[in-house]
C-alpha cells in the first residue's frame with residue numbers, strides 16, 4: 001500500500017494521493033438537501049458520486065448526526081444507505097473492447113441520491129451542523145481504525161463530513177418527564193418509593209445507593225440532556241449511566257433541587273440508571289429528558 005509508507009513515499013505526496021485514487025473509490029457528496037430550519041421529523045438527503053475506479057466494497061453503516069457549535073455530536077441516526085451502490089462514474093475500456101485509443105473511458109455509474117427521515121424530538125433548540133460519517137466496524141476494537149473520508153473539503157478529521165448548517169426550532173426540544181416512582185421503572189436493592197409533598201406526583205424514590213439502583217426505562221436512545229430533580233440535605237454523588245454526578249445540598253430532605261447532565265442512552269437498553277455502589281445517592285423525584 002503506497003499510502004502506508006511501504007516504499008517510503010510520504011502519505012501527503014500529491015502523486016501518491018493521485019495514484020491511490022486511481023486504485024479505488026473516490027466518493028464526493030455533491031449536494032446535500034435539508035431544511036434550513038427544522039423540528040419534529042425532517043428529511044436529509046445527499047447526492048454521492050464516485051470518481052474513482054471501483055465502488056466502496058463494504059456494507060458499512062452511514063450515520064447522520066447533528067454537531068453543535070462546540071463540536072459535540074449531540075444526536076446520531078443510522079441510515080439504511082448502501083454506499084456500495086455508488087458505482088464509478090467512468091470505467092476504463094479494456095483494449096479487447098476495441099472502443100478506441102487506449103486508455104479510454106466510458107460512462108458507467110451515476111450519482112446516487114439517498115434520503116432519510118429523522119426525528120428531532122428531544123434535540124434542544126439552536127444552531128447545529130448536519131454531519132454524516134461512515135462507521136468502520138473496526139472502530140469498535142481500535143481507536144486507530146481507518147476512517148472513510150470523502151473527497152469534500154468539509155471532511156473533518158474526526159470522521160464526520162459537514163453537510164451544512166441547520167437551526168432546530170420550536171418543538172424540537174420539548175422535555176419529557178419520567179417520574180422516579182413510575183411503575184414502569186425498575187428499583188433494585190433497598191430503593192423504595194416514599195411520599196413527598198414537594199415532589200411532582202407526590203412521591204419520590206429514596207434509599208438509592210450502597211448498591212441499590214433506580215432504573216428509568218423507556219428513554220429514547222442517544223446523547224441526552226437529563227435534568228435530575230432530587231432532594232438531599234447533604235452533598236451526595238451518584239453514577240448516572242456510569243457517569244459520576246455531584247448533587248449539591250438542597251437545604252432539606254423536603255426541598256427540591258436539580259442538576260443537568262449530558263448522558264448517553266444506549267440503543268436497545270433505553271435506560272437511565274442512577275446508582276452509587278459505595279455510598280448514598282440523593283432521593284429522586286423525577287428526571288426530565290431532552
Ligand SMILES: [Ca+2]
Nearest residue numbers: 200201203285
Ligand atoms: Ca415524583
